[in-house]
Amino acid sequence: MPILEIxxxxxxxxxxxxxxxxxxxxEEGQIYGIIGTNGSGKTTLFNIICGIYKPNFxxxxxxxxxxxxxxxxxxSRLGIGRCFxxxxxxxxxxxxxxxxxxRATAGKFSKGKELFTLDEIITLTGLKDKEDVPTQELSLPDKKNVEIARALACNPELILFDEVSCGLSGEEIYNRMELMKTLAKSGITVIVVEHIMLFIKNICDKVAVLHAGKVIAEGSPEQVAQTESVIEAYLGGKKQ
Ligand SMILES: Nc1ncnc2c1ncn2[C@@H]1O[C@H](COP(=O)(O)OP(=O)(O)O)[C@@H](O)[C@H]1O
Ligand SMILES: [Mg+2]
Structure with a gap:
């Protein structure tokens, strides 16, 4: 059964x-990737899912x-978390x-108690040795980790990640991919918007490509990477 239908x-x-x-x-438990050029509407789609914007239809x-x-x-209380x-x-x-x-604002995780304790969330997001440092003193990647930790504290069953790997270095990207895989294994469905193709290829079960107001391709990362319209619109055309 799909957990989310648009x-x-x-x-x-x-x-x-x-x-x-x-x-x-x-589908429940999937890591679903959304890619598309700048301005193709990825953030707007997340804003509609979360209720920030209403669709026209x-x-x-x-x-x-x-x-x-x-x-x-x-x-949010129904179980959709969001990282901006x-x-x-x-x-x-x-x-x-x-x-x-x-956590004080969170709804109950529908499968019973909280999926993760606050301490587990701090450890999962790599913040254990910085848990008592004011957030303004942290690096940008760690501030993003705080955002992820806050979203997880709301007990989401579906979590939306909007370019949370932007600006990260090699090892940090690897840690972020591992975190997303851990979440999916724990039963949280993940939708991820990313520009880094390696990221999408390594972790996503399925990918949708947005272009000019439409989904121009959907399938496994390998399938969409071979789709002619995606190569033209997103990957910069065929190799000469
Ligand atoms: N609140 C808004 N008012 C007017 N235009 C907007 C608003 N939010 C987004 N847009 C426009 O909608 C398009 C899609 O934006 P966005 O969803 O941010 O794209 P992406 O996240 O894929 O880069 C862009 O042309 C953007 O300028
Ligand atoms: Mg965006």
Missing amino acids: KNLHKRFGGLEVFSDINIEV GQVIFKNQDITGMATWQI QTVAPFKSMTPMENVRVA
Whole structure:
């Protein structure tokens, strides 16, 4: 059963049509990748799933429930977590304080108690030795780790990662990939927007390619990388 279904989604900002008809199904436990050029609507899609924007037409179905147009806090409590492209943790608070605040607002994990304790979340996100340092003193990659930790503290069953590997170095990228695999193994469904193709190829079960308001290809990372329209639109054309 799909945990998330996007049906006939249309979104316009004034005269700009971002999507004309997006359809996506994400199965429970999958790592699902979304790629597309800048401005193709990846962040807008996440904003619609989370309730920040309303679509002009179409539906978002989460666990068989129509959540289109619900308030962001309701959607979060139902089990959808979100990491933003731009980091915005509580800067004067430590990572541990940040996750405590997030947990206080969390809904119950539907499979019973919390999936991860706060201590496990801090360890999983590589913040154990920095848990008492004010977040503003941390590096950008660690601030992103705090964002991920905050999203996990909300007990998500589906988590959306928007370019959380941007600006990371080799080992940090590897750690981020391992974290996402760990989450999927623990039963959390992951949707990831990334520009780094290596990342997408290594961890995603399925990938959708957004271009000019449509999903132009969907399939395994290998399948989409060989699709003619994707090579033209996203990978810069065929090798000469
Ligand atoms: N709040 C908004 N108002 C007007 N235009 C917007 C708004 N949010 C996004 N857009 C436009 O929608 C398009 C898709 O943006 P975005 O979803 O951020 O793309 P991506 O994340 O794929 O780079 C862009 O042309 C962007 O300028
Ligand atoms: Mg974006």
